Amino acid sequence: MDMIAGKIKLTSKTVDQSMNPLDVLERETRLSARDVTVHYGDKQALFGISIDIPDRAVTSFIGPSGCGKSTFLRCINRMNDTIEGARVGGSIKLDGDDVYDPNLDVVELRARVGMVFQKPNPFPKSIYENVAYGPKIHGLARSRTDLDEIVVSSLRKAGLFEEVKDRLNEPGTSLSGGQQQRLCIARAIAVGPQVILMDEPCSALDPIATAIIEELIDELRENYTIVIVTHSMQQAARVSQKTAFFHLGKLIEEGVTEDIFTNPEHKQTQDYIMGRIG
Amino acid sequence: MNALVIAALLLVLLTFSYQVGWSRSRKLAGNKSQHLHSRPIYHGVLAALFAVLPAMVIIGIWALFSEQVTNSFIVAQLPPETAQLSQMQLQAAIARVKAIASGYGVVGEPSATEVVAAQVFASYQQISFLAVLAAAAAIGAGGLFWAQRRIGPRLRARTEVEIFVRIALMACSAVAIVTTLGIVLSLLSDALRFFSFINPLDFFFGTTWNPRFQSAGTGSAGEYGLLPLLWGTVMISIIAMLVAVPIGLMSAIYLSQYADERVRNVVKPIIEVLAGIPTIVYGFFALVTVGPFFAAAGDAVGIDINATSALTAGVVMGIMIIPFISSLSDDIIAQVPRAMRDGSLGLGATQSETIRNVLLPAALPGIVGAVLLAVSRAIGETMIVVLAAGNSPVLRFNPAEPTSTVTVSIVNQLTGDADFTSPQSLVAFALGLTLFAMTLLLNVMALYIVRKFREQYE
Structure with a gap:
């Protein structure tokens, strides 16, 4: 019930078209993490991460490879549960609900927190079935027409509908890499999430496909809380309003994107941005 | 010396x-x-x-x-x-x-x-x-x-040695090919000799199997209808698959998706031990334990089940094939990219929904290939059937009654005094050839399907 109420509130809000970068400070906090630690077996991957993630804005995690940014991202929708030997400590709250509360249903959490992966991973099914997959599982459509509507509107929101409207029955794997990634975004949107996590969504794509996805992310932030992990500092600067810099499993610095890139507080952040580490 | x-x-x-x-x-x-x-x-x-x-x-x-x-x-x-x-x-x-x-x-x-x-x-x-x-x-x-x-x-000593190595390796693989070819040719020539006694139409489409044992050359040669044996083989294989495929597949899914590593390390070798049991041991397990159990169970509910029957042989053969199916399916399911699984879980699908809707469809061609390979094993299996199927080569459609298979008949025709000039023993070669053609066809189909599956993700 709570979840549906949240969704209605979310979509009924008027959307501001041009967001002042500094407005991000005044946004409500959708996700808040406190002292999050992760161990893989004996190895500690994250050391006490605390961060607030604002609603309806793009937050980017940057940092060199192996710094823990993807690990932290996967804590938010508990995808680390699927990795054997992973242990998570601390707390992550989504709208006040503890994500790691034993009473919380992981299935419901993942319906609220969608995820887009590094490599486009459409299912070996038709384009239509790919998008309809989530709504079918969660019983979001009462009839075939309902389902059609969800599929079409999700594809529209992902900016893919015009390109695929005549071939919805062709396999999702027949699309180009950039189209596949937008199909995966449409698939995530179809479930009606509040938060979308993106794990280096453009790392397997060419510059043109990347530009299209970035534009899409910019549009999506009007309705969704977006967290994106990226290797590209230009991408973080282009699409995000808030940026967090990770290094060796620690959160070094976080803040308004403009500040981080123009006036970093820590030397490590500065070195990374200048290309001296990573 | x-x-x-x-x-x-x-x-x-x-x-x-x-x-x-x-x-x-x-x-x-x-x-x-x-x-x-x-x-x-x-x-x-x-x-x-x-x-x-x-x-x-x-x-x-x-x-x-x-x-x-x-x-x-x-x-x-x-x-x-x-x-x-x-x-x-x-x-x-x-x-x-x-x-x-x-x-x-x-x-x-x-x-x-x-x-x-x-x-x-x-x-x-x-x-x-x-x-x-x-x-x-x-x-x-x-x-x-x-x-x-x-x-x-x-x-250029290095080049010449390399040529020697290549020839030696080629000779080794030629041994396998030449042997197979030799077996096929000898089967073929003896089968042709058999067909000089018996019309191939009577053999392939005959419904009576009655190779009277008489000394060669005394006229009546007996009847050699293949169909009762073929039907027995097919029926037992179907029963075996009905047992092995669901159990094997489910245990593969459990082991690859649900079990944690400690359980997997213990259970997997134990299941594979099943594959190491000699088939003759399965045979007397069927004869002594499973058959009488089925007969008693049938009695209890008022169904007439023979202790040695297609059912007994099929069920025990199915148990024998479980590890075959489960280890092959396990490999195939593990080959489905992790990204598929994560994509489905990330959308909020439960583990069983993910398996049903994503993993199994993606792995299906490979699993079909594994099942076909298992079928060709079932068709060629002999010892279990010799002991547990009742050795009654009559065309019957009730699995609770005794039956016989192609392999069992080969054993019967070749054990004892065989002089290899009478149709009584030559028929074994025709049967062997039929069996060979069947399993070859299944294997080719299976390999084709498995290969097609592999290309999908590469």
Whole structure:
């Protein structure tokens, strides 16, 4: 019930078209993490991460490879549960609900927190079935027409509908890499999430496909809380309003994107941005 | 003893020629003005090959033909009337001489001619052995001499050794192919002989199996309808698959998706132990335990189930095939990219929804391939069916009644006195050929499907 109420509130809000970068400070906090630690077996991957993630804005995690940014991202929708030997400590709250509360249903959490992966991973099914997959599982459509509507509107929101409207029955794997990634975004949107996590969504794509996805992310932030992990500092600067810099499993610095890139507080952040580490 | 001597001498030749090739090329390499094409080790190997291979060829030829030469030599030593004896008596006479020569002694008092022949034969044996050794050594030395003369900075020893290696590897794989071909050809020729007795139409479409056991050539040859056996095989295979596929597949899913590593490390080897049990053990397990259990269970609910029946054999065979299905499916499910699974879980699908909607459809072609491979095993399985199916080659459609299969009939036709001229035993080859064609077809289909599946994610 709570979840549906949240969704209605979310979509009924008027959307501001041009967001002042500094407005991000005044946004409500959708996700808040406190002292999050992760161990893989004996190895500690994250050391006490605390961060607030604002609603309806793009937050980017940057940092060199192996710094823990993807690990932290996967804590938010508990995808680390699927990795054997992973242990998570601390707390992550989504709208006040503890994500790691034993009473919380992981299935419901993942319906609220969608995820887009590094490599486009459409299912070996038709384009239509790919998008309809989530709504079918969660019983979001009462009839075939309902389902059609969800599929079409999700594809529209992902900016893919015009390109695929005549071939919805062709396999999702027949699309180009950039189209596949937008199909995966449409698939995530179809479930009606509040938060979308993106794990280096453009790392397997060419510059043109990347530009299209970035534009899409910019549009999506009007309705969704977006967290994106990226290797590209230009991408973080282009699409995000808030940026967090990770290094060796620690959160070094976080803040308004403009500040981080123009006036970093820590030397490590500065070195990374200048290309001296990573 | 002789074999040991030959092996030792060949080894000496090998080491010696290798040493010669190696040290000679080393000497050349030591001379700084010359740059060797190949490293000394290749020159050594090449020299050894040139010396040992011709020597081995000589010994091989001797091994092939010495028997004939020896026999005709012995016959020549015996009185001339011996040559007129029948083949069997001649063999016996030769064997007597050999036995006397080797000092083992023979039944009865050896005749004077035999003793003389044995003495001559013994010395002949020694001389011929030494002669062959000398010939081999001479050829080997010749080869070595030629090889070491060839050694020079420009000799491409590495390339030549590589060619030898390729030929040797090719010969090894040719052995498998030639053997298969030989088996098929011998099956085919004997099956054709069978079809000269029995019309192929009567064989392939006949519904009665009754190969009366009579001595060959007394007229009535019996009836050889394949269909009852084929139906028995198919029915038992279907029952086996009905048992093995669901259980095997489910356990594969459990092990690959649900079980944590500790459980997997214990359970997987235990399941695979099932595959290591000899089929004869399954056979008497079926006969002694499963069959009577089914009969009693049938009694309890008022169904007439025979203890030895298609059902018993099929169920036990299914148990035997479980590890086959489960380990193959396990590999195939593990091949489905992790990204597929994560994508589905990330959308909020439960584990079983993910398996049902994403993993299994993606793995399906591979699983079908695995099942077809398992079917061809079931079709070829013999021991379980011999013991548990009741050996009753009658066309019946009730799985609770005894039946028989193609393999069991082959066993029946070939055990005991088989003279390989009557249709009674020749039919085994026709049956074998049918079985071979069936399993070949299934295997080709399975491999095709599995290969198609592999291309999907690469």
